[in-house]
Amino acid sequence: MTKRILSCMQPTNRLQLGNYLGALKNWVKLQDEAKDGVSNQCLYGAVDLHAITNGHDPAALANATRETAAAYIAAGVDPSRSYIFAQSHVPQHAQLNWLLSSMTQMGKLERMTQFKDKAGKNAERASLGLFAYPVLMAADILLYKATHVPVGEDQKQHLELTRDIASVFNEKYANGEEYFPLPEPYIMGTATRVMSLRDGTQKMSKSAESDMSRINLTDDADMIAKKFKKAKTDQGNVPASDAEGEGRPEAMNLIGIYAALSDTDMQVVMNEFGGQQFSALKTALSDLAVAKLSPITTRMNELMGDVAEIDAILKAGAEKAQELTQPTLDDVYRMMGFLRG
Ligand code: TYM
Secondary structure, eight states: OOOEEEEEEOOSSOOBHHHIIIIIHHHHHHHHOEETTEEOEEEEEEOTTGGGTTOOOHHHHHHHHHHHHHHHHHHTOOTTTSEEEEGGGOTHHHHHHHHHHTTSOHHHHHTOHHHHHHHTTOGGGSOHHHHHHHHHHHHHHHTTTOSEEEOOGGGHHHHHHHHHHHHHHHHHHSTTSOSSOOOEEEOOSSOSSOBOSSOTTSBOOTTOSOGGGSOBTTOOHHHHHHHHHHOOOOSSOOOSSHHHHTTOHHHHHHHHHHHHHTTSOHHHHHHHHTTSOHHHHHHHHHHHHHHHHHHHHHHHHHHHTOHHHHHHHHHHHHHHHHHHHHHHHHHHHHHTTOOOO
16 A cells, blocks of 8 residues: 655744654655655645634745755655645645534634643733644545655644544544544654753743754854754763653753664764763764754755746645546545535
């Protein structure tokens, strides 16, 4: 069976190391994975409609969307094999969103921890879009009948809701048949939750206030070295085992990042650096991060130097995505009983 892989990122601010290690790196792996001559069909979106749900800068949105696509390509997503598209260029997303919204109970959305985190104490002032965000995400996935969704750990709850919405739809409108496959989250590798460099209990995030808390894909070598050097650690030495790393989130985060960047597991890194001072690990980590990320940054900058080319890639991606999704949307309208011409 060909797997249909779909995943997306919000074009808000710059992409950071967590986006790369938790998601993008795995997207490329899945694209390149061909077993018995059967390759995966991969679809990767820049979800600009999601990016406006929590306040946004209209002057920056279009370029952030381009930059997201440029990051995909620079990291190895190949537009001739995978679809790369902007969500707002494929109006079927917003249409399916409405149909799914009408059958999704608000109580289920109230349980979403990401809404609680993002809305904070001011939930009354949060936008309806931020609250309904997971339904649009379900539409993104189900519209393509995706079977696998490679994401970081923070998206797991949204994936569970997507599966729930798919089952409710199948039950209600498809006589219990599996019209929408229940998509599997693919949470791959050792960096499924990269933490902030300033606080090991917080996720690394492109929207966190302090730029020192994250490595951006656009940071240069000096900046990367500076950020790792200043990264918070503790009084001890580098742990040599999980037991020694217990309750030391900052230490384990650096080890996890090193392991993910070098495609190995954390114990291998602990065997190498365990018992040494953190400065040794930090220096090696900076060198490794620069070696892995600088070709991506360079390529991204080159691509951003020719926005017409990126726009053409996004246009072609959206055309293919529309061809793929319109029949699904037509089915759904029909199954829900709409009058169709
Ligand atoms: P977004 O834009 O916040 O993040 C994009 C991807 O990066 C992963 N990620 C991380 N992984 C590990 N450690 C981190 N610190 C870290 N920060 C981010 C996220 O898990 C994600 O995989 N709701 C989604 C976007 C979305 C989507 C979709 C994803 C919309 N529709 C359909 C998959 C399928 C989001 O906000 O991701």
